[in-house]
Amino acid sequence: MKHLVRLYPRRWRRRYEAEISALVARERPTIAGIVDLIRGALDARAHAWDDSVYVPMIGFRPAGTRTLTGVPSVEHEDTRLTVVAVAASPLGTDVLVEWHRAADATACAPGQYLAQSFATPPALSSAALHVRGTQVMAELIALRAHGSSTHGTHALHKMRFPAIDAAATAMILRIREADHEFSPEVVLAPAPIHARRVRASATLENIAIRATAAAWHEDELTLNLEVTAPLALGQVGSAMPERPTFGTIS
Secondary structure (H helix, E strand, O other): OHHHHHHOOHHHHHHHHHHHHHHHHHOOOOHHHHHHHHHHHHHHHHOOOOOEEEEOOOEEEEOOOEEEEOOOEEEEOOEEEEEEEEEEEOOEEEEEEEEEEOOOHHHOOOOOOOOHHHOOOOOEEEEEEEEOOEEEEOOEEEEEEEEEEOOEEEEEEEEEEOOOOOOOOEEEEEEEEOOEEEOOEEEEEEOOOEOEEEEEEEEEOOEEEEEEEEEEEOOEEEEEEEEEOOOOOOOOOOOOOOOOOOOOOO
16 A cells, blocks of 8 residues: 555655555555545645745745745846845746836926936836756736836836746846846745645625635735636725835835
């Protein structure tokens, strides 16, 4: 029976193989026991990603996801780029960067509260990750938030890359914005916030909502929800009021 334990996913075996193997070794082989082991292996593979972690500002990702260590920041002239979140998982690599561009006081005409010259968010022409001599280009670059004030312009961009080398602990993020290139170094470590599997669901008028994971972070409970409906949904839910996203505004 101990050979049946090899049917379980590798990540599951790293956590439980020694314990289950010792238990199986003490038991006499039975048809019921063999069926239970095979059923358990099928269930473990069917829910291979049920064990997950939570990455603040990005969301839930599979166990084994690596996240950002420190907060790397680089500056070019009047613009500062800060990498605020990274989630490198077997499914792909998500990166969130924050921009801060100082206001151009000379461009403000008398009586004008905001200068038009700095009200436009940064326009990214390309983004790439350099990992162990390999360049990985972004599959998606999207503006997530943008705001302007007398303090300057703030913006958040989310980038999506393919999965990177699982053994890599450091990489260079190269972003082209106008005529400038920003190249912060990113160091990765295992995600520290573990999520718990949740099984709860509700259905109303053919709209089904299923909670799959939960995590505590900074005294807040975050849930991962999956919503299915026969028609397109314009809005799934309305978030609770939260603190400003930009770290440089109090």
